[in-house]
Amino acid sequence: MAEQVKILVIDDEAIMRDGCARILSRDGWSVITAENGEQGLQKIRSHPEEIDVILLDLMMPGMSGMEVLDRIREIDTNLQVIVITGYATVESAVEAMKKGAYDFTAKPFTPDQLRLGVMRALEKRLLQKEADFLRRERESSLRDIATEKSKIKTIINCMGDGVIVCDSDGSIVLTNPAAGLLLAVPESQLLGSLYSECNLHPELLMTIEKSLQNADSGYTSISQELTIGEDANIYLRAHTAPVRSDTGETMGSVTVLQDISYLKELDKMKSDFIAMVAHELRAPIATIEQQLSVIINKMAGDITETQGQLLRRAKERTRGVLDLIKDLLDISKIEAGKMVQYKEPISLHEVIKGVVDMMTAEAQVKKINMQFFSSAAAVNINADRNSIAGIFTNLISNAIKFTPEGGRILINLEDVDGFLKTCVSDTGIGIKKEDLCRIFDKFYRVKSSETRQIIGTGLGLSIVKSIVDAHLGTISVESEEGRGTTFTILFPKEATAAGCK
Amino acid sequence: MAKKILLIDDDPDLVETVSIILKSKKYEVIAAYGGIEGLEKAKKENPDLIVLDVMMPDKDGYTVCKELKADPELSRIPVLLLTAVVSHIPTTRYTQQMGMETEADDYIDKPVEPGVLVERIEALLAKQ
Numbered sequence: 001m002a003e004q005v006k007i008l009v010i011d012d013e014a015i016m017r018d019g020c021a022r023i024l025s026r027d028g029w030s031v032i033t034a035e036n037g038e039q040g041l042q043k044i045r046s047h048p049e050e051i052d053v054i055l056l057d058l059m060m061p062g063m064s065g066m067e068v069l070d071r072i073r074e075i076d077t078n079l080q081v082i083v084i085t086g087y088a089t090v091e092s093a094v095e096a097m098k099k100g101a102y103d104f105t106a107k108p109f110t111p112d113q114l115r116l117g118v119m120r121a122l123e124k125r126l127l128q129k130e131a132d133f134l135r136r137e138r139e140s141s142l143r144d145i146a147t148e149k150s151k152i153k154t155i156i157n158c159m160g161d162g163v164i165v166c167d168s169d170g171s172i173v174l175t176n177p178a179a180g181l182l183l184a185v186p187e188s189q190l191l192g193s194l195y196s197e198c199n200l201h202p203e204l205l206m207t208i209e210k211s212l213q214n215a216d217s218g219y220t221s222i223s224q225e226l227t228i229g230e231d232a233n234i235y236l237r238a239h240t241a242p243v244r245s246d247t248g249e250t251m252g253s254v255t256v257l258q259d260i261s262y263l264k265e266l267d268k269m270k271s272d273f274i275a276m277v278a279h280e281l282r283a284p285i286a287t288i289e290q291q292l293s294v295i296i297n298k299m300a301g302d303i304t305e306t307q308g309q310l311l312r313r314a315k316e317r318t319r320g321v322l323d324l325i326k327d328l329l330d331i332s333k334i335e336a337g338k339m340v341q342y343k344e345p346i347s348l349h350e351v352i353k354g355v356v357d358m359m360t361a362e363a364q365v366k367k368i369n370m371q372f373f374s375s376a377a378a379v380n381i382n383a384d385r386n387s388i389a390g391i392f393t394n395l396i397s398n399a400i401k402f403t404p405e406g407g408r409i410l411i412n413l414e415d416v417d418g419f420l421k422t423c424v425s426d427t428g429i430g431i432k433k434e435d436l437c438r439i440f441d442k443f444y445r446v447k448s449s450e451t452r453q454i455i456g457t458g459l460g461l462s463i464v465k466s467i468v469d470a471h472l473g474t475i476s477v478e479s480e481e482g483r484g485t486t487f488t489i490l491f492p493k494e495a496t497a498a499g500c501k
Numbered sequence: 502m503a504k505k506i507l508l509i510d511d512d513p514d515l516v517e518t519v520s521i522i523l524k525s526k527k528y529e530v531i532a533a534y535g536g537i538e539g540l541e542k543a544k545k546e547n548p549d550l551i552v553l554d555v556m557m558p559d560k561d562g563y564t565v566c567k568e569l570k571a572d573p574e575l576s577r578i579p580v581l582l583l584t585a586v587v588s589h590i591p592t593t594r595y596t597q598q599m600g601m602e603t604e605a606d607d608y609i610d611k612p613v614e615p616g617v618l619v620e621r622i623e624a625l626l627a628k629q
Contacts, residue, residue, distance in 0.1 A: 279556075279585075282585060283512060283556070283585070286515075286585070286611050287512055287518070287612070289612040290515055290518045290611065290613070291518045293518075293612060293613075293614060293615055294518050294521050294522060297522075297615045297616075299521050299522055299525045299615060300521055322612075
């Protein structure tokens with residue numbers, strides 16, 4: 001390290017030059033000398049970044065020390081200059097210091113004084129280099145950040161999905177051309193404006209407004225579908241999420257918009273196709289079952305016991321197909337958004353009671369004790385009566401199917417913190433752990449020796465879940481093999497009311 | 502005297518099958534294979550009850566029912582609507598979906614257990 005340190009001595013007196021060189025090189029520093037200002041500057045230029053400290057005589061013929069000092073500053077402000085004044089005057093020393101010299105030494109000086117001065121100047125030089133290095137580091141990382149920023153900006157601008165970022169005061173601070181295009185509002189009109197003044201879709205306005213509310217409103221994020229365009233033929237999925245600080249304060253919100261029109265179109269084609277096929281299949285099978293019923297009931301003449309048995313089996317099969325068709329129609333209705341259309345204030349208590357009453361006979365056939373407990377008879381929710389009844393018909397008929405003779409089925413309804421909570425529990429065969437997570441999937445059926453005899457489509461629970469979803473509720477299941485199963489449904493009282501507007 | 506039932510359905514196999522059920526209970530059955538024909542026969546035959554299918558190509562069951570109930574001469578005849586909605590839930594959803602109010606006196610899903618059909622018909626006739 002010490003060898004690399006270069007000290008330049010600029011003095012017109014050879015004795016001084018040699019003296020300094022001798023003293024300083026003893027400490028391992030390398031010393032170069034110049035006998036006048038021009039030579040000194042030349043050496044500085046020819047050894048860029050190598051010279052650390054300069055000893056500069058102020059009184060020299062030709063270019064004065066002061067002038068040299070000025071020039072040195074122009075070349076490198078970090079060079080540490082110690083001025084040597086032969087006829088020390090405070091004035092000239094102060095002037096030199098003002099011009100940026102680091103220190104001054106009056107002639108005559110002792111070797112120790114010189115060494116000490118140089119040492120301190122070197123320390124300063126080192127610190128400065130360190131500081132320089134850190135500053136450059138910072139600059140380069142700032143440059144990185146700037147590049148990163150422009151990268152992100154480019155990405156956001158090129159995205160097909162629209163982005164709208166709002167500040168906590170509701171002004172739009174970031175957006176992209178896609179957002180303008182999707183919402184049919186020029187991007188320039190969005191950026192910097194208050195979201196509430198941008199002529200956005202009313203439902204989107206409401207969601208952004210909610211997302212900007214306090215964190216204690218419990219609002220997290222919401223996905224919604226928006227229909228826009230003159231013919232309402234453009235479908236957008238808008239996902240809005242609040243941005244919160246560590247302390248939970250709402251700092252703004254981010255909305256991502258996606259054009260899902262083509263998905264909607266595909267979905268509709270699929271639903272239409274299923275509905276068409278199902279209707280076309282339904283009529284002939286319904287007629288076949290009707291014919292089978294008449295024969296089985298011996299209304300078309302006597303039949304033998306064996307014939308009767310075969311025909312009853314045949315009828316069970318047509319029944320299975322008709323159930324499947326009904327479920328397919330329900331699914332296509334749900335997917336077309338037509339299943340839950342008629343929301344009105346209903347008493348969940350009454351609907352469940354109706355279903356329980358209707359199914360009691362079925363339960364009695366298997367000597368199953370079915371009971372309904374309710375502590376929320378007076379509470380209404382906004383819901384579609386028929387589809388809600390469908391949920392409980394499905395769950396209870398499953399419970400009857402999978403509960404052995406002499407078992408119990410309990411249906412419980414209660415009002416719990418803004419939710420109506422319903423449980424349907426049975427003492428049936430239960431559901432294996434590995435099946436539990438898939439029972440709400442379309443066409444999923446638990447396969448075991450116990451379920452083989454039970455006819456089903458594998459659509460029932462997926463329909464139940466879709467209906468619960470459409471009412472912004474949740475459904476969960478707990479089960480223990482051989483002990484029984486409990487389905488728990490929560491309907492939010494307020495959300496269903498809002499969803500009904 | 503045997504009660505007269507008008508059976509309106511575009512599916513001849515279903516008409517035949519339901520006729521067997523009704524005839525086994527000694528009802529007199531008149532068949533019509535479409536909405537328009539059904540309305541004509543209702544006027545001509547003056548039945549005691551009408552069993553009416555919903556999905557028919559020429560004139561659907563709801564329209565037929567509406568016209569029957571709008572006709573002062575026919576409005577007293579009970580109408581049992583055969584719907585294609587399979588469900589144990591007493592439902593008026595179908596009418597809501599069609600965006601129509603019908604004044605049918607009862608609904609029944611087809612296919613129907615012969616015993617249930619007869620029960621419902623007897624109940625409607627007993628109201629008369």
